[in-house]
Structure formats: structure tokens, C-alpha cells
Amino acid sequence: MKRGVILLVLLLGMFGCKKNKPTPPRDYTPAKTALIFPAKDEACNTGTTISDTKNTVIFRWNGAENAERYELVIKNLATGIYMVPLTTFNTQIEVTLTKNTPYSWYITATSSRSNNSTKSDVWKFYNSGPGFVSHAPFPTDLLAPALKEIIPAAQGKITLNWSGSDVDNDIVTYDVYFGTSNSPPLYKKDHNESILYNLSILPSTTYYWKVVAKDSKGNTSDSEVSQFLVGDIQIICGQPYTDPRDGITYNTVNINGGCWLGENLKYTNNNTVGINYGNSTAIYNDYGRLYSFNEVINSNIAPPGWHVPTYSEVDNLSQYLFQRYGSNYGGTLKSNTSNLWAPPNSGANNVTGFNAIPSGYYFNGIFDYGGYRFYMWTSTSQGLEGGQAFSLYTNSTGISVGSYTGAFYFAVRCVKN
Template identity: 50%
Template sequence: MKRVVVIFAVAIAIAACKKSKPAPPAPAVEPDYTPSKTVLVFPAKDEACITGVSVSDMQSSVVFSWNNTINAESYVLYVKNLETGITAAAIDVLGTQKQVTLSKNTPYSWYVISKSSKTTATTQSDVWKFYNSGAGVISHPPFPADLLTPTFGQSISAVSGKIGLSWTGGDVDNDISTYDVYFGINSQPSLYQSNVSVNTLSGINVSSGTTYFWKVLTRDSKGNTSTSSTFQFTVN
């Protein structure tokens, strides 16, 4: 009987030791060093920039600025000439300002990438457009339209053999009057419909297995115009 009691007591002691064993530590959580999204400050969105310092009759120097962000150690500034389509980049800007020489009387877009040496992840700001004014400018051409749908290189399905197009326009003077839509199977599409007063066209006849091209010309009340990039898409 004593032997049974001793064995039972030993078993209880072993069980108690097992229960009191501490749990393994939780795995360490890696900190997230991804930079947050910066907010652009200047040049202002959809406005004329008139504060640049004149460098020549054709160029002026503009100071771009944006807000500092959490975890960001440096920034990359991208500035695109909307007439030529050429984008220039200022890499590893350590502060929140950068001076850039631009062509006068020219529309631009810009955005900023936030970076950190502690991670390969980056974060992009919104994209803003502005018009870099020159001396004596009282009327600004519209910004080239942004083509929305179909997107470049997209494969789409027609509904009853028809598709639609959509885009957005912008103008510093807020005086866009009409659009001309160019559409067809050639890489330089011909005029499809002129004097369109809205940002969409529907009921366009297409054929399956065919690649199409399209672009939009924007016109303001003063007769100034701008032309978008040309997009292509394929109908399934």
C-alpha cells in the first residue's frame, strides 16, 4: 500500500513540474519601416505656377515642396512634361524641397516617392498637374486629357459588339468647352467624333480580335487645345 502511495505522489510531482514549465517566448514582431504617403504642397494642383524665377526667355526655376512623412529618409521627385511626355527624376532628395528648371508656358505633372534604407518598400504620393506660366500669359491651354477606359494595352469584351470610352480633362482656367475623339485601327487614329461636351462615348462598334487606338483632343473657350497620349486596346 505504501508503495502505491509513493508512486502516486511521484506521478503528481512530475505532473506538477510539467505544468509549471514556462511557455516558449512569442516570436519577435519585425517593425514596419514602410514610409508613409507624403502630401504634395507646391506647385499646387491644377493651378498656374507664376512664382518661378526666370532663367531665360524659355525657362524658369521652380521650387517643389512636399510634407515630411513617417519613416521616410529620402525622396524621389518625378516631374513630367505633358507636351513631350518626358519625365525627369531627382533621386535621393534628403529634404522636402527641390529646385527644378522647367520650360515656360508648359503643362507638367509631378509626384514624390518616399524611401527608407531600412526597407525596399516605397510609397507614392498623389499625382498633381500644374501649368508653368510665362510672362504675359492670360489664357492657359487645357491639360492633356487622362484616358481612363479602356486602359493602355487592355483586353476588353464588347457588349453586343459595342464598347465605350471615358476620360477626364482639366484646365487651369476651368474653361474646357469640347473634346474631339480620335479612334480607329491605325496607330494614328482618325477623327471619330468632334465637339463632344461630356467625358464619355458609348455605343462604339468594334470587331472581336481587333486592336484599336484612341486619343482625345481637349479644347477650351479661347481655342487653346491639347492632345492626350494615344492608347491601344484589343477586343476579345
């Protein structure tokens, strides 16, 4: 009986005890360092002068939990150059700086027991030196969009956001520089907010920007130049495409693997390119815009992701249509559902969906052949001042090609890149 009791106790001990979970390893990642001095966005007038242009400043910070070593990183904001980082096991270090110069600084805390390091906040200060009264603003922090950020193309607009600071707290305005050059041009002068809304952007384009802060004493400081990229626009052939420059939507059509606009281009660039047939807004809605050859090759009239077709591209289209449809190959491009074509509109069946309409032309002060002929520029030059164009006639089932002086204004159809 006694041995049975002992056996029962042993069995209960074996199956009744649960295994303890292992204790997770301790995280020795250093905590974030709290900075003390030089104070944020203030003038530093302390330190030991060692020359007319130099003095020493003692940087101080609080010790951080788990930290064994600290790295001090200082940047000269006037030159944009970082000083050689300084390492210490203490919570202060003396550094020689240039007087009357803005700086930024931060601390990186590390530990031999962790592969992780922790960066403190970044503080700016002005190393004034004795007797210095007026301070230029600190270089502006560019907040959004972030450096090298990729912006979705469908967004179409961008908002710039930045932060300015000044020891004297007397920033009055900002000059904003923005464009596609890495030395961007002035976009907005004397802007009195630290945000700028609704700047137009185009797909597949890199933009650059900077901000100049100006204070009440006339002092200025430039930010660094930042950049961001607008992504490619998604074009699905057979579905409507909206031009991000002006919001106009076009039908698109696939013909033999090429994606074409199914309507005449209507881009005006704020009425600086092209002309309406008969100077009529009502006709523009049907005919689109007529353009000179100079505008075709020099004014970037094609929407992002598209281009004005070359002679070869239109010729290949023409040959494909002839091989497939025979002598009525021109009729396959002509609209047959509108009353825009004057009779007889020979062979029109629009089986391609190209939907060509008789938008005519403008030349030497005269609008002509509206309702009777469709002319379309290519981007291929012919001679010194002209280009090649294709055309469709109401009384023909074919496609014509010719060379024209650049003073003619024709319609434009674009093809996807």
C-alpha cells in the same frame, strides 16, 4: 513531503506555461507622400526667372513616415518627355523649368529598410511665367479602357472615359479620335462630356484612341494615344454563332473537321453591301444576302473569326462528300425540310446540316433561278474581274463549279478560320 511539493510545482510550470508567439517584423514601407507645391491643376507664377524662357520652381511635399529618400519625377506635358528624376533626402528641391509649359509631377518615397517604394498622387500644373493670361487645357487623362487592356469579345461595345482639366476651368468640348490605326481618325467632334458610350468593337482587333480638349479661348491640347485589344471570339461549332457586328445569329455545322455557317450570310453593313433577292425583305429572311465578287474580296463581309472559303476549301469539301456519299454528294448539302426548293429537289437529304437553299442570283438588273439553284462564291479570283463559285441545282444530285464575272451576285457561306 517537501520534495514532492517542489516536484509538483516544477511539473505545473513545465506544462502550464504557453510559449509566446514571435513578434512579426515591423513593416518599414514608406507611407504615401502628400504633395504641397506646385498646386494641383493651378498656374504656378512664382519662382526665380533665369532667362526669357526659363525659371526655377521649388517643389515641396510633406515628409512621409518611414521614408528616407524621395525621388521627384517631372513630365513635360507639351512634349510628353520625362525629365531626369531628381533624388533628395529633403522635402523640397529647386528645379529649372520652361515657362508657359504644362507639367505633371509626383514623388516616390523609399527606405533602406524596405524593398518597397510608394508613389504619391500625380499632380498637374502650369508653369505660367509672368504676365501669362490664357492657359491651354492640360492633356486629357484617358481613364478607360486602360492602356493595353484586353476587352472580352462578347462585349461588342466599348465606352470611352477620360478626365480633362484646365487652369482657367474653361474646357468647352472634346474631339474624340478612335479607330484601328495607330493614328486614329476623328470619330466625334465637339463632344461636351468626358464619356462616350457604345462604340462598336470587333473581336481580335486592336483599337487606338485619343482626346483633344478645347477651351473657350480656342486653345487645345492632345492626349497621348492609348490602345486596347479586343480578345478572340469563342466559336463552338454546332452551336449558334452571333455576328457581333449586327447581332444576327447563324446555325453552324461541322463537316469533315471544317466549321461552316449553316445559313447564307445576311450582313448588310447598314445596307452598303449586297442586295436582297427581288429586293424583298421577306425573301431576305430565307435567302440571306447576295453579294458581288468585288464585295466578297474587298468589303470584309465575313464575320470576325470567319472567312469566305477559297476554291480549294470548297473543292476539298466536295471531294470528301463524293467519297463518302457517292453520286448523291450534292444532295447531302441541300435543305429537305423547307418548301423553298422547287421540285424535284433531287437527292436532297441534308445529312450534313449544310442546309443549302435555292437563293438564285442577281445579274445585270435581273433576279433569276430563285427556288431552283444555289450559287455560292469562293474568294478565289478567275481572270481579271471575276471569281469561282459552286452551285447546286434542283434537278441534280451533284455539285457544279464555274467561273463568273464579278457582276454576278451570289450567296456567301463562311467557314471558321
